[in-house]
Amino acid sequence: MQFTLFRRRVLALLATVLTVGVVSSLAQAEPLTTVRIGVATAGGGNPISWGGSPGSVARLNGWLEEEFKPDGVKVEWLFFKGAGPAVNEALSNKQIDFAYHGDLPSVVGRANGLKTRILLISGARNNLYVVTPPDSDIKSIEDLKGKRVSIFRGTNGHLVANNLLNAHGLQERDIKGINLDTGSAQAALASKGVDAAFGGPEFFKLRDEGLVRIAYSTQGQDPSFTRQAHLHVRDEFANEHPEAVQRVVDVFVRAADWASDEKNRDALFKLWARSGTPYESYVAEFANQQLAVRNSPLIDDFAIGRYKAVVRDALKLKLIRRDVSVDDWFDPSYLQKSLKKLGLEHRWTRFDVKGQPEPQAQAQGQAQTVASGSGG
Structure with a gap:
């Protein structure tokens, strides 16, 4: 009799676990209806946007909207006058799925328990x-x-x-x-x-x-x-909608490619000027700097090194109370798939921790120069 009672309890427990699993699977299987992207600036213009980042190219050209429109998925861009700290709050409250964010505020968010993954760099070496x-x-x-x-x-x-x-x-x-x-x-x-x-x-x-x-x-x-910015996503959203994350990254990489082309320099600055910051301001900000360096999406040693330095400095200044890991924060898998899919695996130079071209990248650049010169 005791064995029978024990068996009934075990079966009841298994039934409960299975039910919870089915409900959880159904919840995760719900179709995506909206992709929400938070931007750590008040922005300007109509539609509201910002400048100085490849991400804003995607915004102003409506490329994400085009990507998701066939599926009936709405894209929402939310701009925050409170910048990085306000974006952290929105991430914590699950009001946004992705965020265009600066290095320090995102480190503060991670130190406070926000679970995100950095997908790509979107605005490197910003001047102060x-x-x-x-x-x-x-x-x-x-x-x-x-x-x-x-x-x-x-x-x-x-x-x-x-x-x-x-x-x-x-x-x-x-x-x-x-x-x-x-x-x-x-x-x-x-x-x-x-x-x-x-x-x-x-x-x-x-x-x-x-x-x-x-x-x-x-x-x-x-x-x-210099200051770095990136696109990151809530872990929960990435786990539930990995395909959507890949599509967003594909669009951001496409925008980075366009924004890195020197033939587009004038058009790029005019596009960014629609955010309210004049064309001439971007001419001054990017003077004597290569677009492909500033607009590279690569998660290279320089980018990772800068975020580690931000963690160290934030601890020293007591802007955060505990150390945070960086290496496992970056998830380059989506970026790598995009680069391969779009044929951009060798589009951008990788930089070492000091911000100098990696030896292999320098050798490739020299080889390309020799090859182009010998064809004369």
């Missing part, structure tokens, strides 16, 4: 500038000591700003740091509410209007003083 009113006596990083300086804390520019201060003998506590978003920083500079601001190419517009002056630029300097 120190901007002042035109009549300011600030000429260098050292001159920022004791000054009121706008820093958009928690964004990928925050850490580079700290590194620049450190490289010039200062720390953030040596300045009167004021946390302002991009729009507020521009207004504060114009009204002289701050003495200087760290920012990106959005300040070139004010410079060209005579309202500010660029006092310092990371352009052409050590690539460790």
Whole structure:
């Protein structure tokens, strides 16, 4: 009798497990209806977009919408004035599936338990500038000591700003740091509410209007003083919809290819200008820089090294409370499939941890140069 009772309980437990498994499978099998992409900027223009990234090429050309339209899947782009920290919150609340994100805020999100995987780089080596009113006596990083300086804390520019201060003998506590978003920083500079601001190419517009002056630029300097951005996806979404993830990556790689072609430089900047940042600003931001270097989607040693450095620096500055792993955060499998599918396996140069072309890539480039020269 006891054996019979035990058997009934075992059978009841198995039935419960099977039922839960079936319900779970049915839930995962539900068709995809919407792909939601969060972007860590307020954006601008109509439709709202942003510039300076291959991802915005896909957005402005409607390539993702074209990709999913035959299946009746809607693509939603959500823009966040609160930048990286706001995107982290949206990921945590499962309000978005993918995110265009900067290195520091995404590291902070990972340290706080967000489970995502980085699919590709989408905007590498972004420059940082120190901007002042035109009549300011600030000429260098050292001159920022004791000054009121706008820093958009928690964004990928925050850490580079700290590194620049450190490289010039200062720390953030040596300045009167004021946390302002991009729009507020521009207004504060114009009204002289701050003495200087760290920012990106959005300040070139004010410079060209005579309202500010660029006092310092990371352009052409050590690539460790640049900011990186990427596309990543929630683990849960990737597990449930791997095919959709592959299709999104395919489109982003296609956009990176187009944005890396020097023949498209003028058209690219005009396209990005639709976001509200003038064409001339992108001309200045990308001056003397190869599009294929800035717009490469590759997850190479330089990219991985920069994210490891961000983790170290964030720990040092107590922006995160625990170490986070990086190597298992990157998932290049989708990117590799896209490169092979699109015939782009040798499209971009891979860089080492210091930001220099890998020896093999240099050899290939030299071989191509010799080959093209011998055909004359």
